[in-house]
Amino acid sequence: MTRPTSHAMPFGAQLQPDGSVRFRLWAPSAPAVSVELGEGERLEMAAAGEGWFELTTDHATAGTEYRFVLPDGLKVPDPASRFQPRDTSGPSVVMDPGAYRWRNEGWTGRPWNEAVLYELHVGTFTPDGTFLAAIDKLDHLVDVGVTAIELLPLADFAGTRNWGYDGVLPYAPDSAYGTPDDLKALIDAAHERGLMVFLDVVYNHFGPEGNYLNAYAGKFFTERHHTPWGAAINYDGESSRPVRDFFIHNTLYWLEEFRFDGLRFDAVHAIIDDSDKHFLEELAERVRSGPGRDRHVHLVLENDDNIAHLLERGADGTPVHYTAQWNDDYHHAAHTLVTDEASGYYSEYAKSPIDQILRSLTDGFIYQGDPSAYRDGEPRGEPSAHLPPLAFVNFLQNHDQIGNRAFGDRLAAMADHRRLRALMAVTLLAPTVPMLYMGEEWGEVRPFAFFCDFHGDLADAVREGRRREFARFPEFADEKNRERIPDPNSPATFERSKLDWEARSRDPHSAWLDFTRRLLRARASELAPRLAGVGSKSGVVWRRDAAFAVEWTLGDGSRWTLVANLGGAPAADVAVPEGRLVAESEPGLSEGLSKGGLEGWSALWFLDSRA
Template sequence: MTWQLPIGAQLTQVGATFRVWAPVAQQVAVVLFPHAGMDQTAAVAHALTRTEDGYWQAEVPHVQAGARYAYSVDGGDPRPDPASRFQPDGVHAPSAVVDPQAFRWSDGEWRGRPLDDLIIYELHVGTATEEGTFDALIPQLPYFAELGITALEIMPIHDFPGRRNWGYDGVNLYAPANSYGGPEGFKRLVDAAHALGLAIILDVVYNHFGPDGNYLSVFSPNYFTDLHHTPWGDAINLDGEGATAVRDYLINNALYWAHEYHIDGLRMDATHALIDESPVHILQQLTETVRASLPPNRHFVITAEDERNDARLGLTPAQGGYGIDAIWADDFHHEARIALTGEQTGYYADYAGTTTDLARTIRDGWFYQGQRSTVNDHLRGTDPQPLRLPQFVYCIQNHDQVGNRPLGDRLNHVVDPAAYRALSALLLLVPQTPLLFQGQEWAASTPFLYFTDHNPELGKLVTEGRRKEFEGFWRETHMEVPDPQAEATFAQSKLQWNERHEGNHAATLALYHALIRLRRIHPALLNRERDGLRVAVVPAADNADANAGSNAATGIVIHRQDSTSDDQVMIVVNLAATFDRNVHQLLFEEQGAQETARGDSSAAEPQLQLLLDTNAPEYGGDAPAQLTGSGANDARLRLAAPGVVVLQRPR
């Protein structure tokens, strides 16, 4: 199927057609500029004709790729195209006509990656390299492929005001940020990634627009509605007057990235803020429309950040759901972090971080399944059992969990290396879909701070707001939150790639290589289904050694099994200072006497192999695990630090 963007500027044999939605306008003109900027001295205006449903359109001869244009509504100042493909001179300047057929793709055989294959690596283009561009990322792609990453999830690239931004202040949904390299640069990156087997997932923001450079209301008052409200103000209008065109605007954007840029999936920001009371929710319409536009054998993975723990998102429309492939499940992050740090500020107050709660989260997918949130004082979550385990996206770091801290400190900055290695292993050895945040795999020393580049007036408000948000942190530590507007704040957030070859960074990277390889090749770990997973907590001491009252859970045992063979592994997770257990008791206590008997029948032979130990010296550990007496009844595992050990029976 050949798809064409139905709005914006489209080149034709004689020039270009321009089409824009302005339903209440009395007149609309496209203004062509001979030079960059909004100087109208030599500009030429061409009147558009009103067509169906409030759209205005005209074909203008002699227009070529690169031509600058903007729209004047009812004689007002020319404004950029809401569907601009490129803003070469900034978000307030004219748009540029782009020829979507000019790029020569080399990925004709590429079909994407299915959900179960995904090991996602979230990155921010501006800070992932020193240059901060799409092209600068291309030489790093072989590194990601060698590491075993299968998908790069790129933080939003919708063009934004200034030269630096997280991307969530974007105002030009269709225009890849000029500061990153614009449309051609992004296409080069996607094409090069596909050549190495790497999928590209794009983070898109459909729930709000940034505060500077958003001219949508010039074209229609119906892009937003005061019937619903979000943390950013009036909601995007998905169910009121004129909502059909607004929904089309968002859905066409998803189609645009899939077809013109060959991307392999979307990560949709804060979908709980897409408030829609229509008979068919925008999420369902979007997923169905995008999939219908692609060949049946084309993998296109759509994930959603959604705080509600609502299984409906991941159910198919036939099951009464929206058809989202996977959902960010932050409960895992929160339980795991609190288990190590004990933090209880903000939304962490809803979590205890016990091994029992963490084990339940891993077993089920998320923790909140209808319990009351004390932080928000409402019931949260639904039963996760209808969803497959890969439909939960897990992380131990992401841009929010690092960047929304006062100093942008990473997990490895606040927990000891052994604990960090343990959580890294846990993330990559459970069946859920893992997401890594840039630099996580080598325990990067650099922070990821909140940064912007707004105009001075708005920038001052942003700085003041950020520091007010964390004024309690200043009172406690007397440390000032970095100024988001300062270029130094942005510079501090750039990855230092050379450090990955040094000391503990190199050792941590070696662990990630080993973990990802094991995840991708071991039959027991390739089975992502619920019937291949058992999770149990470890008592404070074996029954034979337990003292009265000493029954608190201090570790987790995860049993993974292949569905078609006897391949199985036991993953022992210790988050305490020490661990000393009878391994076979842990392994077989849920399997009954028959399994125990099978172990007894071959007690003379070694029964267990140690596949991986996060505290091995090659991974930076100084207290490797001790596995002794590997017979059926006397195998014992001892750990002198937090860690994860992977065991299996010999084949």
């Protein structure tokens, strides 16, 4: 199969077969636009109707720096820039997407039933914090049992440090991590090792610094809808077609030009669209009829509204639109159990977390149209019990749930380890898709804090806003305690968030790593091959207070059973399921179970392949 090396975009700087460059910009708020090449040559662009301006010239070629110039003299980067070596306000660079020579032309991805996700932030994943440095750690991930890495957003952001959710140039991998070809080299190296690569993308807002769209394309946003970041992106109003195309092409660009295996779409509940066909549905259809025809492409949502219909399966069991959704419900219930925390949104899960975990394991979402007290009684979610477990991504930690804590503390630094091992065994071996956050495999205790690189009034606003955010928590009622919260703009906050790779060889981290490896090897050998074609058939077999058994029918008809006790007191008179033991969260649990007892904070998995 011949794979494309570039994605043809109807805007931006597109290298032509004869070596010239076509520049195209949608600027409906500007009466005229010119393009400045290099150090000052300025060429007028022709008006092409409906707000478009274009120019094809042989005065530019691959490597040429350029900016668009508005009538008032303001120089702006290309919103579809492929590379910004001098940050968001600097010049864009014409790139030759075909210059990188891919080594793994035969790669067509991996099926979703084999997915074990590993979320990572490129800048803090390694000491150097670059795409190329990340390659050196891929063998470690393969050894652990990870099958897919998921990169936090890469869209060019202001400064040198950011989680990535403040990006303003969605087509340009941030130069703090390396060049676009360096990113391709990372993806190529991952594919060489059998690892899929996912990218987190943000289509609900732009960051607060470096976004110039309002200067020439005011119709990109609309006051008819609002999000937590202000006026919403215009997906459904007048002149919304170029806006929708801008993000649809962004998805296709990452999948085709960079050969990502999938995307995770950030906070899609903040993508507001009253069109007859929602943007998310159109986007998925373009992917399924495009790059998704010839290889495995997986689309994953983050959606606080729990909209199950976006996860529907067709008659053949394959996703109609989206492959899966991050299951925050599962996380919140599990986190409450592990930590006993009950503030904020955890208050909705603290009263009966085991009941809710059982509902999540068997039905997917916990909130399926139920009223949410945290949301002032508003109903949340849609019925999801008919969906297969592979429609949900379960996790105990992610960037949000760690980094949005005041000090960025991780579970291994704050939770009882026996509790944590029990929930790890549940999470990594459930028929849902598991996700680890970088370092979680060895019980990393270094924090992952919220950090950015803003200056002046914006930096002050971010710092003070974060401290005000925590003022409602009793432990931060005192102003002196709030001052202890790390300054997001300090380089030290970023440096302290980098992984401690040396910890892997020290106790207790080496034992954690071995534990994770054993669970994921059991998943790879016993569960993943049987997940192909898995349906929604599951249920609670028995329940004894905090102890229970849950059974799933797998794709090959075998039965997969979890026996767990997620409370501190031992349970008696518990039944041993049919089949053989596959894994246990503590050594020797099966011996006690055979005598009818189940210790507190324990989990065991059984496979009955005779069904």
